[in-house]
Amino acid sequence: MRHTIFLILFILSGMDIAANVSRSNSKTSNAYRKNYQRVATGPSSSSTFEIRDGSLWAWGNNKNGELGDGTTTNRLSPVKIGSDVNWVCIAAGSHTLGIKSDGTLWAWGNNSFGQLGDGTRINKLSPIQIGSDTKWLSIAAGDGYTFGIKSDGTLWACGANSYGQLGDGTTIDKTSLVQIGLATNWVSITIGNGHALGIKSDGTLWAWGYNAFGQLGDGTIVNKSAPIQIGAATNWVNIVAGYFHTLALKADGTLWAWGKNDYGQLGDGTIINKSAPIQIGSSTNWVSITGGGFHTIGIKTDGTLWAWGRNSTGQLGDGTKVNKSSPLQIGTGNNWVYAAAVFNHSMGMKSDGSLWTWGRNDTGQIGDGTRSSELHL
Numbered sequence: 001m002r003h004t005i006f007l008i009l010f011i012l013s014g015m016d017i018a019a020n021v022s023r024s025n026s027k028t029s030n031a032y033r034k035n036y037q038r039v040a041t042g043p044s045s046s047s048t049f050e051i052r053d054g055s056l057w058a059w060g061n062n063k064n065g066e067l068g069d070g071t072t073t074n075r076l077s078p079v080k081i082g083s084d085v086n087w088v089c090i091a092a093g094s095h096t097l098g099i100k101s102d103g104t105l106w107a108w109g110n111n112s113f114g115q116l117g118d119g120t121r122i123n124k125l126s127p128i129q130i131g132s133d134t135k136w137l138s139i140a141a142g143d144g145y146t147f148g149i150k151s152d153g154t155l156w157a158c159g160a161n162s163y164g165q166l167g168d169g170t171t172i173d174k175t176s177l178v179q180i181g182l183a184t185n186w187v188s189i190t191i192g193n194g195h196a197l198g199i200k201s202d203g204t205l206w207a208w209g210y211n212a213f214g215q216l217g218d219g220t221i222v223n224k225s226a227p228i229q230i231g232a233a234t235n236w237v238n239i240v241a242g243y244f245h246t247l248a249l250k251a252d253g254t255l256w257a258w259g260k261n262d263y264g265q266l267g268d269g270t271i272i273n274k275s276a277p278i279q280i281g282s283s284t285n286w287v288s289i290t291g292g293g294f295h296t297i298g299i300k301t302d303g304t305l306w307a308w309g310r311n312s313t314g315q316l317g318d319g320t321k322v323n324k325s326s327p328l329q330i331g332t333g334n335n336w337v338y339a340a341a342v343f344n345h346s347m348g349m350k351s352d353g354s355l356w357t358w359g360r361n362d363t364g365q366i367g368d369g370t371r372s373s374e375l376h377l
Contacts, residue, residue, distance in 0.1 A: 046060050046342070046344075046360075046362075047059070047060035047061045047067055047092055047096070048060050048092070048342075048347065048357070049090045049096065050078065051088070051090060054086050054087055054101070055080060055083075055084070056080070056081040056082065056084070056087045057079065057080055057081065058078065058081050058096075059076065059077055059078045059079065059364055060074065060075065060364050061074055062074050062075060064094065064109050064110035064123050065108060065110075065125035065126075066095055066096050066108065066109030066110060067079070067081065067109075068081045068082070068096060068108045068109070068126055069081055069126070070125045071125060074364050075364055076364035077364070077369045082126070086101040086102065087099075087100055087101075088100065088101050089138065089139060091140050091141040092141055093115075093141035093142045093143055093144075093191075094109065094110045094115070094141075094142075094143050094144060095107065095108065095141055095146070096127075096141060097141045097148070098139075099136045103133070103134035103151070104129055104133070104134055104136065105117075105129065105130045105131065105133065105136040106127040106129055106130065107127070107128060107130050108124045108125065108127045109123065109124065111124060112144070113144040113145065113159045113173050114158055114160075114173055114174060114175025114176070115141075115142075115144050115145050115158060115160065116128070116130065116146070117130045117131075117146055117158040117159075117175070117176055118175075118176075119176045120175060130177070133150070136148055136149075136150055136151075137150060137151045138188065140189045140190055140196075141191070142159075142165070142194075142196070143194070144159050145157065145158070145159030145160045145161065145165055145166060145191065145196075146159050147189045147196060148177065149187070149188075149189055153183070153184040153187070153201070154183070154184055154186065155167075155180040155181065155183065155198065156177040156178065156180065157174070157178060158175060158176055158177045159173065159174065159175075161174060162194075163194045163223050163225075164208060164223055164224060164225025164226070165191070165194050165195060165209030166178070166180065167209070167225070167226055167227050168180055168226070169225050180227070185200045185201040185202065186199075187200060188238070188239060190240050190241045191209075191241055192210075192215065192243055192244060192246070193210070193243045193244060194210030195208070195209035195210045195211065195244075195246075196241070197216070197217075197230075197239050197246060198227065198239070199236050199237070199238075199239055202234055203233070203234035203235050203236050203237070203251070204233070204234055204236065205217075205229065205230045205231065205233065205239065205248065206227040206229055206230065207224070207227065207246075208225065208226055208227045208228060209223065209224065209225075210244075211223050211224060213259050214258055214274055214275025215241070215244050215245055215258065215259030216228070216230070217231075217258045217276055217277050218230055218275070218276070219275050231276075235250045235251040236248055236249075236250055236251075238289060240289055241291060242291025242292055242293065242294065242296065242341070243260075243292070243293045243294060243343070244259055245257065245258070245259035245260045245261065245265050245291060245296075246291070247266075247289045247290075247296060247298075248289070249286050249289055252284055253284040253285050253287070253301070254279055254283070254284055255267075255279065255280040255281065255283065255286045255298065256277040256278065256279055256280065257277070257280050257296075258278060259273065259274065259275075260273055261273050261274060263294045263295065263310035263323050263325075264308055264309050264310075264325025265294050265295055265296050265308065265309030265310065266280065266296075266309075267280045267281070267296060267308045267309070267326055267327050268280055268325070268326070269325050270325060271325060280327070281327065285301040285302065286298055286299075286300055287299055287301045288338070288339065290339050290341045291341055292315065292340075292341030292345075292346065293310070293341075293342070293343035294310035295307065295309030295310045295311065295315050295316060295346070296309050296341055297316075297339040297346055298339070299336050299337070299338075299339055302334055303333070303334040303351070304334050304336065305317075305329070305330045305331065305336040306327040306328060306330065307341075307346070308325065308326055309323065309324065309325075310323055311323050311324060312344070313344045313345065313359050313360035315341070315344055315358070315359035315360065316328070316330065317330045317346060317358045317359070318330055335350045335351040336351075337350065342359075343360075344360035345357065345359030345360045345361065346359050
């Protein structure tokens with residue numbers, strides 16, 4: 001189903017991963033960089049967020065107030081959240097995080113583990129400011145936990161920590177943001193369902209948390225409560241976590257994956273889990289990658305869209321409900337600039353600014369005003 005929304009360009013300043021990709025890979029498209037962070041959702045989310053000329057819009061699941069409209073009513077179509085016009089970055093999980101143009105951090109939704117970072121475990125139905133700092137640069141929202149990076153390159157976290165997913169060396173939940181280690185060179189962070197990964201400015205890859213399926217990539221299935229370096233490579237430029245799998249791009253445009261693979265979400269043609277990074281195919285023209293619940297979507301430098309993994313609700317967009325264990329091109333379009341794989345639905349944006357959604361729609365997450373799932377783009 002096509003849900004068309006035309007957006008005004010904004011660019012999140014600072015060390016965001018889109019900028020990092022553009023510096024490291026000359027084949028990165030300008031269109032991809034322009035659309036980075038304009039729409040947001042996550043592998044554990046059934047809600048969708050969009051920034052239009054600085055204003056925030058949301059739709060889909062709202063059970064815990066994660067849309068931020070002051071209610072717990074699901075929305076089948078986009079609704080405007082508040083009157084502010086200075087939103088620049090949004091991250092969605094079981095709760096929602098946002099950064100405004102003044103560098104302040106805001107949070108709302110489910111707070112049962114303290115993932116909002118306000119020192120409580122009380123849900124919030126509307127955005128509240130977290131602390132008074134004005135140095136927030138990027139954020140990540142998972143299923144019960146939160147990460148953020150400040151402009152000084154420090155990493156912060158709060159929320160659920162039973163698997164060590166906060167990375168502070170403990171398994172104790174935190175209801176306020178705590179700094180993770182002393183490093184000042186973090187440039188990107190991604191979180192799945194109990195694990196987290198990050199890239200530092202030297203191109204090294206780090207992981208911690210839940211590891212039952214090898215999703216950390218260290219060759220084991222042992223949980224880690226503090227960041228460990230994965231391999232010795234120094235050319236990682238993009239990292240994304242699905243529910244229990246992980247995907248990453250190197251500066252040479254190659255695609256790598258590891259973790260759970262029961263639906264073929266790694267894309268290596270098998271349904272066998274991998275506990276260390278493996279290269280997916282031989283292509284050197286991947287520009288972006290996104291992991292959903294159990295499926296994956298990627299874009300190549302030629303603007304083509306590819307998908308693989310679980311397809312039970314049509315989340316791959318190929319018109320079927322058949323799982324795919326290798327990357328499959330979706331349609332013939334060559335003007336895709338952004339994609340997001342969510343738990344059981346997907347979304348993408350074309351270079352003309354139009355937003356497309358497909359897959360499961362039981363809580364209105366597609367945003368077309370219905371609850372009918374769509375198997376096609």
